[in-house]
Amino acid sequence: MPNIDTFVPEKIQIGISSCLLGNQVRFDGGHKNSYYCRQEIEPFFEYTTVCPEMAIGMGTPRKSIRQIRDGDVVHIRSADGTLDVTDKLNEYSQAKVEELDYLGGYILCAKSPTCGMERVTEYKIGTNNGSKTGVGVFAKKLMERYPLLPVEEEGRLHDLPLRENFFTRVFAYNDWKQMTQSGLTKHKLMQFHSRYKYLLMAHSPKWYRDLGPILADIQDVEQTAQQYFEGFMTALKIIATRKNHTSTLQHIQGYFKKQLTAEQKEELSESILKYRQGLLPLLVPITLINHYVREFHTPYIQDQVYLNPHPEALKLRYAY
Structure with a gap:
């Protein structure tokens, strides 16, 4: 995305x-x-x-x-x-x-x-x-x-978490439909799963772990895609928790350990900790990570839907 x-x-x-x-x-x-x-x-x-x-x-x-x-x-x-x-x-x-x-x-x-x-x-x-x-x-x-x-x-x-969850699913559902309309391939399925890695982790670490093996040995693309998408949408229907968001943010933080200065690392760690404690909304560490994505060349993280699952103007990440 x-x-x-x-x-x-x-x-x-x-x-x-x-x-x-x-x-x-x-x-x-x-x-x-x-x-x-x-x-x-x-x-x-x-x-x-x-x-x-x-x-x-x-x-x-x-x-x-x-x-x-x-x-x-x-x-x-x-x-x-x-x-x-x-x-x-x-x-x-x-x-x-x-x-x-x-x-x-x-x-x-x-x-x-x-x-x-x-x-x-x-x-x-x-x-x-x-x-x-x-x-x-x-x-x-x-x-x-x-x-x-x-x-x-x-x-x-x-209910703000329910609202954010609904529109996250709407944009992900649309993303899938656009991909399938252009023709399904094994490569596209793998790319899709890769881009949604951290969003899936935030909603359900278990489903993220279960979905990967489905794509490990694709024999029938259409059948595999249907099985994957059923699990994918089931996972996203689970409300992402503060605990899972924190774990996801910390995983992403690891990609910047060689680029960030000690001061920048401390700033990002502090924003994640304060989010975990309920003192900051999710938008704060996400905004900081997006800033580092622009500053440093990190293609894999830049492609992660988790950072931008819907337009910022919808104001959906102020809830928690």
Whole structure:
């Protein structure tokens, strides 16, 4: 991945629940406008908006619908039971997700019986008693069809580590797609793994160790690539810890031991230590390392995605 000074990625296509962009598509004629999605991140992405309920012709305002569990079957009905859109929503969702293979991520609306990623209320049939065990109809079809696609709920993006993790996966997912679209080769797979070494270490040292042997003896490139990518995205879904970041930073620090002066070594060590203690954000030692990358010729470290996994303007490394 290019150095951050010249990193201007093409806009990635992101799917998003239509109501989050201020569109008045909710049952009451309102919306769930997200300032963060509309103002903060929109310049970096191209949105594909979806509202399953509007798409099947329910209109707005309309009767609110809920998930109702009857044994192993989940129905989508109005609270008064006079409207059942189970079949329509399932058929639409099944067809729609087949059109979305170009997406690099998806932002869903929480709690929605169609778009909720998790903890959607399921009501026991014939009662108003519910448990938060459901998944939105459309969201479920989406995640089943594209299990490796980065998916997150808008509300959870206010949790800074979750936000950073989501967008790290979005840019890595897009990087993989661009590589595969240009044609897979053994060399490309090895290069990809090499560039992501330290990012994988920060998220999961175990997965980093497990992924290497997959590429050690490649017989079938396509099959190996699929196996690798499944593990790769699974690893990145793990939230990187302060402990793992510290270990990763110290590994990278070792590449500069011959170039740095005693004062520079002390400065870098101190910034890593203070990050480990929670006194500095990750951005501080990363910025210092990027400075040394520019000052000294270290091609292997310069190519590491870990140092610049997403545009600096997204402000994602201030969280921890």
